[in-house]
Amino acid sequence: MTAPSGDTQHGIRRRNLARVLRTVAAQGPVSRPAVAARIGLTRAGVAPLVDELLRAGLLVETGRAATGGRGRPGTELAVSDRGPAGIGAEIGVDHLAVCAVDLRGRVRARVAADAANRHRAPGPVLRQLSGLLAEVTAEIAAEGLRPAGLTVAVPGLVARDATTVVHAPNLGWRAADLAPGLAGVTAPEGGSSAVPLTVENEANLGALAELRLGGGAGRPGPPPDFVHVSAEAGIGAAVVVDGQLLRGARGFAGELGHVPVYPDGPPCDCGGRGCLEQYAGEPAVLRAGGLTPERAAAAHPGPGARIALLARRATDGDAAVVRALHEAGTALGIALAGAVNLLDPQAVVLGGALAGLAPWVLPSLERELTLRTAVTAESGRVGGPAVTVSRLGADGPLLGAAHAALQGVLDDPLHCCVPAHSPRN
Numbered sequence: 001m002t003a004p005s006g007d008t009q010h011g012i013r014r015r016n017l018a019r020v021l022r023t024v025a026a027q028g029p030v031s032r033p034a035v036a037a038r039i040g041l042t043r044a045g046v047a048p049l050v051d052e053l054l055r056a057g058l059l060v061e062t063g064r065a066a067t068g069g070r071g072r073p074g075t076e077l078a079v080s081d082r083g084p085a086g087i088g089a090e091i092g093v094d095h096l097a098v099c100a101v102d103l104r105g106r107v108r109a110r111v112a113a114d115a116a117n118r119h120r121a122p123g124p125v126l127r128q129l130s131g132l133l134a135e136v137t138a139e140i141a142a143e144g145l146r147p148a149g150l151t152v153a154v155p156g157l158v159a160r161d162a163t164t165v166v167h168a169p170n171l172g173w174r175a176a177d178l179a180p181g182l183a184g185v186t187a188p189e190g191g192s193s194a195v196p197l198t199v200e201n202e203a204n205l206g207a208l209a210e211l212r213l214g215g216g217a218g219r220p221g222p223p224p225d226f227v228h229v230s231a232e233a234g235i236g237a238a239v240v241v242d243g244q245l246l247r248g249a250r251g252f253a254g255e256l257g258h259v260p261v262y263p264d265g266p267p268c269d270c271g272g273r274g275c276l277e278q279y280a281g282e283p284a285v286l287r288a289g290g291l292t293p294e295r296a297a298a299a300h301p302g303p304g305a306r307i308a309l310l311a312r313r314a315t316d317g318d319a320a321v322v323r324a325l326h327e328a329g330t331a332l333g334i335a336l337a338g339a340v341n342l343l344d345p346q347a348v349v350l351g352g353a354l355a356g357l358a359p360w361v362l363p364s365l366e367r368e369l370t371l372r373t374a375v376t377a378e379s380g381r382v383g384g385p386a387v388t389v390s391r392l393g394a395d396g397p398l399l400g401a402a403h404a405a406l407q408g409v410l411d412d413p414l415h416c417c418v419p420a421h422s423p424r425n
Contacts, residue, residue, distance in 0.1 A: 029076035079103040082144035088402030095303040109139040119172035126181030149405035153397040160251030169269035203236030205400030223346035230352030279331035288324035325360035333368025351390035
């Protein structure tokens with residue numbers, strides 16, 4: 001019988017190289033014996049893998065490691081701060097942003113620009129985005145970094161395993177393939193081959209960022225099962241089950257913003273009525289708070305500006321705004337209760353713009369979850385799961401995109417690596 005391709009010697013070596021690189025990236029600086037112990041290989045088995053990763057420039061040797069025994073102390077291993085970088089880009093309703101992260105997870109370059117993208121054709125948006133991408137790639141090249149991949153976060157439905165935005169109501173896009181508009185970035189002049197391009201829903205990338213970066217600073221990361229809710233002009237959600245995104249048959253899982261909250265409510269851009277976005281989306285909250293969305297956008301342009309305006313007014317005791325945020329929390333709680341009863345997650349995480357409005361949204365949201373969530377049989381506890389606020393806030397999708405762009409390197413380190421002069425990694 002022929003062994004499965006994953007079980008060939010080449011496949012086993014690829015997996016072990018990835019395990020070594022991931023271990024050092026997550027826990028380094030770390031000694032060779034510690035790496036061997038953590039991945040369950042012998043020191044002799046780890047040694048050639050480490051040597052390959054050192055030759056590829058993915059690992060570097062750093063200070064001496066204490067052995068706790070006889071013999072010369074070895075050197076500790078760390079991932080290199082040169083070589084591959086993940087490039088993340090975000091297309092928002094009112095902004096564009098690009099950042100690059102290295103294998104250590106550090107942001108090495110970041111640029112952003114205000115951009116009125118609602119109902120703007122994809123071509124001009126992608127040309128402006130390409131200019132920002134060129135700035136970031138030039139900046140990291142000066143530091144010895146090269147793009148390993150590009151992931152673009154968009155506020156809409158994305159075809160599974162494709163680069164096509166199927167529908168982004170708040171942008172006004174349908175069936176928009178982003179690959180041609182970014183061809184000059186993903187296959188730079190003089191490059192040997194294209195940088196891999198991925199297009200992904202922003203809420204999904206926010207959840208991935210929460211998985212990888214949500215802990216730290218004395219706080220634990222999210223549990224393996226949670227619902228991540230984020231907002232800009234619209235509201236999106238991502239469902240994480242056992243540490244993996246639940247994508248659905250077509251890749252469209254998590255469209256919380258278009259769950260009907262009040263079926264006889266106002267019409268929505270999606271074609272339905274009474275959707276959550278009509279009560280908890282940014283324009284809806286602005287209107288309910290006595291503010292005209294168009295005037296607010298003109299007076300307060302840029303990412304997060306209107307959310308900051310709402311937060312300031314609520315802090316100052318503006319009764320209309322406080323009431324609007326309370327009603328938004330109620331609508332969110334109603335929509336989330338259905339997801340919680342269906343999926344039984346351990347937690348709900350508020351990210352994106354919602355993180356900045358949590359003090360006024362959470363009380364009514366949690367009240368609805370308590371009222372509408374079934375009893376948990378094991379404990380007899382009544383009410384929903386814990387609701388937490390992401391420390392990443394509005395940065396989640398962009399950071400998630402940049403980290404996702406490094407996935408190919410972490411999964412198959414040497415296959416993704418080419419000589420440093422090439423723009424592809």
